[in-house]
Amino acid sequence: MSAITAHHDDHAHSHEPSFAQQLRSNRLGLWLFFFSELFLFAALLVARFFLWGGARPELSQVLGLIATSVLLLSSFFVYRAESAMAHGDRKTFQSGMLIAAFLGTLFFIGVVFMEWNIFGLQGEIAGIELFGHLKPTDGVFGAVFYAMTGMHALHVLSGIIFLLIVWNNGRKGHFSSEEHWGVEAAALYWHYVDVIWVFFYPALYLIGTAG
Amino acid sequence: MNTLSIWLTSAYVRGLIGQIIGTAVGFGFITAIRAVMGLDTSNIEPAVVFGALIGVPGSLLGAGVLTDWIKWIFGKKTPLRHGAPEGKPEWSRYINVDVNHKVIGIQYGFTSVLVLLIGGFFAVLFRIELAAPGMQYLTNDNFNTLFSAHGIIMIASILLGVGAMVNYLVPLMIGASDMAFPRLNAFSYWVGIPAVVLILSGMFVGGWDTGWVGYPPLSLRAPLGVQLFLLGFYINGLSSIAGSINLLVTVTTMRAKGMSLFRMPIFVWAAIAASIIQFTATQTVGMALLMVVTERTIGLNFFNPTTGGNPILYQHLFWFYSHPVVYVFILPGLGVISELLPVFSRKPLFGYKWIALSSLGIAFVGFLVWAHHMFTSGMNDALRIPFMISTMFVAIPTGVKFFSWMATMWEGKLSFETPMLFVLGSISVFLIGGVTGPILGTIPTDMHLHDSYWVVGHFHSTMFGGFVFPFFAAVYYWYPKISGKMYKESLGKLHFWLMTPAFWLMSLGQMRAGLLGMRRRIADYDPALGVETTQVLVTVAALVIGWSVLIMVYNLISSARSQKMAATNPWNSRSPEWQIPYPVPEFNYDAPFEVVGDPYDYGLDGSKYVQTIPMPAVGD
Numbered sequence A: 001m002s003a004i005t006a007h008h009d010d011h012a013h014s015h016e017p018s019f020a021q022q023l024r025s026n027r028l029g030l031w032l033f034f035f036s037e038l039f040l041f042a043a044l045l046v047a048r049f050f051l052w053g054g055a056r057p058e059l060s061q062v063l064g065l066i067a068t069s070v071l072l073l074s075s076f077f078v079y080r081a082e083s084a085m086a087h088g089d090r091k092t093f094q095s096g097m098l099i100a101a102f103l104g105t106l107f108f109i110g111v112v113f114m115e116w117n118i119f120g121l122q123g124e125i126a127g128i129e130l131f132g133h134l135k136p137t138d139g140v141f142g143a144v145f146y147a148m149t150g151m152h153a154l155h156v157l158s159g160i161i162f163l164l165i166v167w168n169n170g171r172k173g174h175f176s177s178e179e180h181w182g183v184e185a186a187a188l189y190w191h192y193v194d195v196i197w198v199f200f201y202p203a204l205y206l207i208g209t210a211g
Numbered sequence B: 001m002n003t004l005s006i007w008l009t010s011a012y013v014r015g016l017i018g019q020i021i022g023t024a025v026g027f028g029f030i031t032a033i034r035a036v037m038g039l040d041t042s043n044i045e046p047a048v049v050f051g052a053l054i055g056v057p058g059s060l061l062g063a064g065v066l067t068d069w070i071k072w073i074f075g076k077k078t079p080l081r082h083g084a085p086e087g088k089p090e091w092s093r094y095i096n097v098d099v100n101h102k103v104i105g106i107q108y109g110f111t112s113v114l115v116l117l118i119g120g121f122f123a124v125l126f127r128i129e130l131a132a133p134g135m136q137y138l139t140n141d142n143f144n145t146l147f148s149a150h151g152i153i154m155i156a157s158i159l160l161g162v163g164a165m166v167n168y169l170v171p172l173m174i175g176a177s178d179m180a181f182p183r184l185n186a187f188s189y190w191v192g193i194p195a196v197v198l199i200l201s202g203m204f205v206g207g208w209d210t211g212w213v214g215y216p217p218l219s220l221r222a223p224l225g226v227q228l229f230l231l232g233f234y235i236n237g238l239s240s241i242a243g244s245i246n247l248l249v250t251v252t253t254m255r256a257k258g259m260s261l262f263r264m265p266i267f268v269w270a271a272i273a274a275s276i277i278q279f280t281a282t283q284t285v286g287m288a289l290l291m292v293v294t295e296r297t298i299g300l301n302f303f304n305p306t307t308g309g310n311p312i313l314y315q316h317l318f319w320f321y322s323h324p325v326v327y328v329f330i331l332p333g334l335g336v337i338s339e340l341l342p343v344f345s346r347k348p349l350f351g352y353k354w355i356a357l358s359s360l361g362i363a364f365v366g367f368l369v370w371a372h373h374m375f376t377s378g379m380n381d382a383l384r385i386p387f388m389i390s391t392m393f394v395a396i397p398t399g400v401k402f403f404s405w406m407a408t409m410w411e412g413k414l415s416f417e418t419p420m421l422f423v424l425g426s427i428s429v430f431l432i433g434g435v436t437g438p439i440l441g442t443i444p445t446d447m448h449l450h451d452s453y454w455v456v457g458h459f460h461s462t463m464f465g466g467f468v469f470p471f472f473a474a475v476y477y478w479y480p481k482i483s484g485k486m487y488k489e490s491l492g493k494l495h496f497w498l499m500t501p502a503f504w505l506m507s508l509g510q511m512r513a514g515l516l517g518m519r520r521r522i523a524d525y526d527p528a529l530g531v532e533t534t535q536v537l538v539t540v541a542a543l544v545i546g547w548s549v550l551i552m553v554y555n556l557i558s559s560a561r562s563q564k565m566a567a568t569n570p571w572n573s574r575s576p577e578w579q580i581p582y583p584v585p586e587f588n589y590d591a592p593f594e595v596v597g598d599p600y601d602y603g604l605d606g607s608k609y610v611q612t613i614p615m616p617a618v619g620d
């Protein structure tokens, strides 16, 4: 059975969408993906308010604030890298991407190794505890905290990988100031993951009474 | 290469091998880590869960879905590959990863019918058990696993069927050369395969007894099989999300010249409305499923009430998806009804805009009614009345569709070929499902009927009327377009006249059993209920439905082998896909068309919907 006739290659190209049309589709697709993911993060926020109500666990405020600042700062460097690419400035693009990926990694370390404290470490600087105490099995506090930070950290991790892929391809000269959809997508994704944290951070660290 | 070796090297086989290897790797990895950490390795559940997760990328790698994307990571540009794999015959496209939307649509369709037969077989097994009180040949556990698997397998089948119709039809109907993201389209189909494999394998590692809803705390205590069910369900969601985003982008950016929103074939509106639900609500059920998986696997405590969790949260997150998702099933089905009625009535579709907007209306209201499944759950009482009222609002956009269908047929020149019969059958069956719904949406009557067989009868009427009948109508209707042959009308009619009365009997019988006190999801019942005769009739009806579907399968296969080609436009349709001869070119329309009129002006002399744009000669 053959429902479709094959064509020669040269004919095929006339049917493929132009760069401009594909770019339009890509942009819309990415934004729809963001909108879709909003429901994932909203489900986690619903779980937080449903299970915690007006309470929240005892968390290290300093650690949370530093991690949040680091993440927000990384967005600035991604923005710089993207606009540098749009202007053909490859050097600023590369350094911006690398710095952002580095800051993202710091945030990731802050969550997984310090806040989660997966190696069970102890230590303090100037009276501020460096490592968290909350365990995943600590009732609804642990469950929601680990689910929200974990789901977000997963996005941060994929974002770091995305930034590094784009950095590497940019280094090899695969993007131009006119055609750099990969850079744009990575930057948008990074900003998006940042914005999600802007909502997660107060829900976890600020709203409600601790204890 | 002979046929056997082509099959053995197909993406299905490679994907399955990849899934097995991935699962083994994931399983071994966690087992090793747990051994090193000195944890109890006789508890294999964490290793099974991780293995199941790693099996999915294993399957995709094996099938070759990810190849292009992996090359992109290393900066290699890859042109879209068209046609059969190197050195293999044309038909092998259908058993390998292909990016053409028509190939993918047919793959969805085949898989959907296959999965439908599996799920139907499960139903037949436990239906025979229910024909008499007492346990005949199933154990309680087997019964539980069978009805649970029947539910989720049928949902997978329906989602695949929706994917088949949407993928094959929408790009053709809007004059696009393909979907906006052909590789993502292939991903959406191929990621559904390991999902089904996971669900089916869950039956062999203890099964599960939660039904397709997977409510905690029961799902927290269910056998190991429930994990594979939850993960399979979750992975299937990825297919929905990717597929629906692709569809929405395709319709937005790739419509033919002149095809404004209100000049699209009406099925496209249904596909849009269904996609809006799919790409949003699927995320919340995915989260709910993952929460159960993590609670069981690593002890995150969301739902266990004895340690502070709350199982009601699961129900909210679950139904926020699972109510709207039935509209993902029925909206494309109702779209098929609206699409076919004007063709077989030779009259314009009555109230095109109202039908189009009612699809969006149903999708929208569908987001506001989820808690009508929870009237007896112990949720906050204040939520009950608002959700009862919002549920009643569903009747408005649905009513719009019914009246439009009646008005479309009114004084039309009706003809009754098999697709039209199935359209009329769906209207009758969906009506049964429709009028039995408000009784469940009303709090006092729901208190009585909740968890009874009435729910089973109502639900199956909506699913058959809203999806199964229209899907079969669509299969018969577009069969000549897809295969180039005409199905056998006599067998088609036989299928219809067996299935429709049998279905009426089945669903009305189920409702009667429910009214008499028969509980759903129960392997046995008290003879004193007086439902024995009804149960026998329901079982016989279910068997007749099963046989009638097999007749359809036979009809489709045997007709494809016949020598006689079908006419190009056997139904005299105005829709663009029928204006081009078989076979449809790789990129659909060799010469682009432009929309110059309304789609359903049947019977209006000289009116035109589409016309080919004359192409200037291009030198090669």
Ligand SMILES: [Cu+2]
Pocket (backbone or CB within 6 Å): B322, B323, B369, B370, B372, B373
């Ligand atoms: Cu509902």
